[in-house]
Amino acid sequence: MSSKHSSIGSSSAPAPKDLRSAPPLDDIDRILLDRLSRDARIPNNALAAAAGIAPSTCLGRVRSLVDRGVIRGFHADIDPAALGRDLEAMIAVRVLAGARKSLGALSTQLVALDEVLDVYFIAGADDYLIHVATQNSGELRNFVLEHLSAHPAVASTETILIFEHVRPRGGAVA
């Protein structure tokens, strides 16, 4: 994944920005990333102090990291349960061998749906893992039927309930 993929997910991506011309990350960058992955709203002052640099320098570094695509964005982590989406599931999707070309279109549709939290394009017997959060089992069933089973490219689906889901650092890497 060094040379970034480009097929899926064109919804809100601000343009991958090409990591090719990126200077390697130094220790200070790593501190900034670590702090920001834990708390994206830390004041620039405090962030600079934590990294041992001046606030203005810190600001420039963070801007650079965003411009280079190292930081892909800042997001609030919202509890799906608070929105009534109590039921999370992972749906393994198998695509028809002859329909692999319309595969990008399917994932583009999926990522636009509110229920969809993650789309994993994987190796193995299945082609996709779709991580979804729905209000109840009825909505989950509808999701599978309407958006997956009904799709001409989908050969089969297997729905696996998620009892619990932990995302250590909001999905970011330290």
Add this chain to the structure above:
Amino acid sequence: MSSKHSSIGSSSAPAPKDLRSAPPLDDIDRILLDRLSRDARIPNNALAAAAGIAPSTCLGRVRSLVDRGVIRGFHADIDPAALGRDLEAMIAVRVLAGARKSLGALSTQLVALDEVLDVYFIAGADDYLIHVATQNSGELRNFVLEHLSAHPAVASTETILIFEHVRPRGGAVA
């Protein structure tokens, strides 16, 4: 997941805060959550304007959402590839039937590791799905051997490579 689980993931969780005493979310709250899930660093002014309320009111609302646990945190979304973690994988883990009690301990260990992006505790033949990002296949192999296969509670693992991963709104829900 209305009454929240509590077994896994005690790393950086700031205390679940109990969603029970939560007033239902109104339309304004939903606008705030939608905006913040897309851009956690939007200035309070702009956020207030988007929601059609005064800045101070907006501030109070956001604080309330955080206090109630609706917003679990604010995180920078960092590209694993930029940190040299080019290789993502999903590892399906089966736990020994007799070792289900030490199951929480395993996941607690896992979420503390830098390579681990998500831990899904699932229904079905497998017990866990572990989403990891590593630098290369050697590191991935080491991860599986050292942290999973070597664990006394682990019965079997199956490693599935991820070709591409899309997280529409940083994992948050609109």
Add this chain to the structure above:
DNA sequence: ACTGAAATTATGCGAGC
């Protein structure tokens, strides 16, 4: 990369609806 000043933004309080 740091220091300083100027502009922008965040916060808390009292009043009003």
Add this chain to the structure above:
DNA sequence: GCTCGCATAATTTCAGT
């Protein structure tokens, strides 16, 4: 009980050094 507007404090930003 929730909202607003203003005064104050903090932060971001951009110059020069």
